[in-house]
Amino acid sequence: MRVRAFFSSALTALWLAALATATAPFAHAADIPDPAADAKAFRDYFVKKFPKLKLDEFVNGPYSMDEDMRRQWEEKEQFPPYEFALEAGKEMFSTPFKNGKSYADCFANGGIGVRQDYPAFDVKEGKVITLELALNRCREANGEAPYSYVKDEMASLTAYMAFTSRGKPFDIKIPDDPRAREAYQEGKRYFYTRRGQLNFSCATCHVQSPGERIRAEILAPGLGILNAMPIYRSEWSGMGTISRRFTTCNSQIRGVPLEPQSDEYRNLEYYLSYMSNGLPISGPGARP
């Protein structure tokens, strides 16, 4: 595996050791949830770290970090590799289920231009509902089998829905409900908790080290990290959803990935999306 080969190189071992001992910013923030203050601190941290970057540029992930990469991205966007998935998603979205209903019946505004509102906290259920989860629930409510969360149909559907929201700023809400604040706080905790054989947290790579190279890849900044989802990656030879990216990142640190759409991942997505409130949806995206 590519990542493993990379991790075994001596230089990398040194770099990893340095990271593992450094302290993540915000990791010791007070335990009383103050999401708005967190989001401001998070944003300020990245803006200060990359003073030349316009705020909206952060949504281009690794491509925002480097001039050469940016040029590659602009070239890619001329013949985007996600085009196929996007077309398929559009077709699927507009095809009725066997019972005659369709995805449009399950979402506000017929599902068009709503991606920026997900994940949403459902006060009836007391849980975070991601877009991927809402799509499968819609299918099941209409007598259709759920899709795999990581790729193929799910990636196509979310690609189309993201596309209809392009340019709309993330608008994640935390209702005045202790369960919503707790879900947020759990997501935050997950993001900063070290795990896996390499003892890394998400923040070790995406807060402390954005712009640094992991072999051929340049680490994306935590700010705006979900705005381009789902993404096409050459290494996957296809599309991947947020679920796929989370499990891949957990495996990279030789940790045990969780089930897609587990409470932990849903809360994590809630936290990360909230951190990017105000930044535009740019998905679907393409990565090297």
Ligand code: HEC
């Ligand atoms: C060992 C470093 C490392 C750790 C730890 C890590 N990631 Fe990643 N992550 C990567 C690499 C490498 C990529 C691919 C290059 C990139 O886009 O940053 C990536 C990409 C991503 C992306 C896609 C960004 C984009 O624009 O393409 C998301 C989202 C993400 N990671 C989330 C997470 C989350 C959540 C965690 C914690 C569960 C995590 N990562 C932990 C290395 C890491």
